[in-house]
Amino acid sequence: MTAVQETQTAAPSARPVVRRRRLRKPSVGAVIVYAASAALAVLWLLPLLWALSTSFKVETEASLGQxxxxxPQDWSLEGYRTLFERGDHLTWMINSTIVSTIVTVLTLVLCVSAAYGFSRFEFPGKRIIFGAIIAGLMVPGQALIIPLFDLVNDLHLAGTYWGLALPQVVAPVMVFILxxxxxAIPKDYEEAAKLDGAGHLRVLWNVILPLSGPIMAAVGIxxxxxxxxxxxxxxxxxxxPSMMTLPVGLGVVSGGYGLFYAQNMxxxxxxxLPLLIIFLIFQKQIVKGVAGVGLK
Incomplete structure (x- = not known):
């Protein structure tokens, strides 16, 4: 009985020792990096905030002479109302969504196939072909406008979704990134899958692509x-006009009636706005994909 009482009285005295972590002072390099990042963030946000503010002004206040x-001194939706009255924004947004989706899907399919082939297979002229693809980065897209337009015209694709999308499915940089x-993916996973009887397509679908989720999301976005x-x-x-995308439609509507700053903003x-929403939703995937490429 005495031993039990001693145990009970001794138990409360055994308290865990709480160690306080000392706050480390940030290094000079970290302070410089944070300050530079904050300055860049301000520089990038100021034009966006100015555009947002100007879009809610009346034209007389938004003009440079004021x-x-x-x-805004007088909050107004005049710029937005004018745009919606003069254009078919829903149609333009649908067109942009369809074209961008086609381009994204085809780019992912072609670039993943090409990148996997260059990464895992050996064939004659591999380095030359890959070098030619990377050399495409040095050719500005504007230099190919005329031949591409002639080709699309000859194929009777002008004014169609395919005519808008197919010439954009050229992404040498995406092949390089993928x-x-x-x-950087260890080949042990593929060898284990091949021992189970998996072919190249099954290895790509069941092994490579699940491991490449972040980079696939970043490339797609x-x-x-x-x-x-x-x-x-x-x-x-x-x-x-019914086939215009959103940037083209907004440019035609806002520029066809003179220079109106509130309307342009x-x-x-x-x-x-749609791109901002997409970025906010997939921000983690973009950061993981870019960081993964940078580290590997």
């Missing part, structure tokens, strides 16, 4: 954004 005000990622923002090619090929906000 004093500059970050906060190949670099595939090179960057491709979608690039196609969505493309202005010059849809402007040339969309012969029918409203068009810019409407064009960037």
């Amino acid at each position: 004093d500059i005000h970050w906060i 190949k670099r990622f595939f090179d 960057f491709t979608f954004i690039g196609s969505w923002n493309n202005f010059l090619w849809p402007l040339l090929v969309a012969t029918d 409203a068009a810019a906000i409407l064009g960037a």
Whole structure:
């Protein structure tokens, strides 16, 4: 009985020792990096905030002849209302979504196939062909506009979704990024799958692609954004106003009636809003994909 009482009285005295972590002072290099990042963030956000503020102003206040005000004196939706009255924004947004989706899907299929082939197979002329693909990065897209337009015209694809999408399915940089990622994947996984009787397509589908989720998401999102923002090619090929994409439609509507700053800023906000939503939703995948390529 005495031993039990001693145990009970001794138990409360055994308290866990809580160690306090000392806060480390950030190094000079970290402070410089954070300060530079904050400065760049401010520089990138200021134009967007200015465009958003200007889009809610009346035209007389938004014109450059007036004093500059970050906060509108008279809040107005005049710029947005004018855009929706003069254009078919729902049709343009649907067209942009369809074209960008086609471009993204085809780019992923072709680039993944090419990158996997260059990463895992040996064949004559491999380095020469891969070098020729990478050399395509040095050719500006504007230099190919005329021959591509002639080709699309000869194939009677002008004014169609395929005519808008197919010439954009050229992404040497995506082949390079995916190949670099595939090179970093250990071949032990593939060899284990091949021992179970898996072929190359099954290995690609069941082994490589599940391990490449972040980089696939990053490549797909960057491709979608690039196609969505493309202005010059849809402007040339969309012969029918009903086939215009959102950037082209907004450009025609906002630029066809003179220079109106509030209206132009409203068009810019409407064009960037879908991309901003996509980026916020898939931000983690983009960061993981880019970081994975950088580390490997």
